[in-house]
Amino acid sequence: MNNQELKALRQNYKKATFDMSQALENPIEQFKIWLREAVNSSVLEPNAFTLATVDINSLPNARVVLLKEIDYGFVFYTNYLSAKGKEIYENQKAAACFLWLELERQVRVQGVVEKIEEEQSDAYFYSRPLDSQIGAVVSDQSSELSSRKEIEEKFEYYRQNPTLIKRPAHWGGYRIIPETLEFWQGRESRLHDRVKYILQDQFLWVKKMLQP
Ligand SMILES: Cc1cc2nc3c(=O)[nH]c(=O)nc-3n(C[C@H](O)[C@H](O)[C@H](O)COP(=O)(O)O)c2cc1C
Secondary structure (H helix, E strand, C coil), X not given: CCHHHHHHCCCCCCCCCCCCCCCCCCHHHHHHHXXXXXXXXXXXXXXXXXEEEECCCCCEEEEEEEEEEECCCEEEEEECCCHHHHHHHHCCEEEEEEXXXXXXXXXXXXXXXXXXXXXXXXXXXXXXXXXXXHHHHHCXXXXXXXXXXXXXXXXXXXXXXXXXXXXXXXXXXXXXXXXXXXXXXXCHHHCCEEEEEEEECCCEEEEEECCC
């Protein structure tokens, strides 16, 4: 792939429109509709999103995680001692970005992050397949791995001793409580539709259109 080829890559978006009259008053309800449409459109990993946090030196860091619950925020599960866990400990703010290319849509979220209740993390942890539970137990996520063999042996040990499998205290859910959400629908000639919701006074969502 050379730069000339890269520059020539171009799509014109024509699938849908999204304006103020289509946008529900509550952005979380609007999000659920778009997520449902993504699921129905056979998007691969429709609940995957890019999670951005910043480290103690304000260096942004982004990675993909999976959305697992929606209530008054967006819940994902991870290791609290991972790089993202440390970054959230230092700065409880995050951004999320969902991309559903098949629908020519993007949703961006900014908000404050909190840990969910332990019982909620337990409920999800024990609902996962056993191998996924073991994966969470044996991984010191984001720490250096000296050899693949080391972690595979740990994995096998828990497979042989399943009664030892417990949700580690450092594994659980985070909730991003949104303060802004932006819905982006690709349009022709780069005149895309953007509707941004901003939370005012903790309960009132104000929405506005943004230039593409
Ligand atoms: C499609 C996809 C889904 C993922 N889902 C999760 C997830 O739900 N939780 C998680 O901790 N990591 C998930 N990961 C791995 C993360 O992207 C990342 O590698 C890991 O969390 C370590 O990130 P950190 O070092 O910044 O903490 C996923 C990766 C991909 C590509």
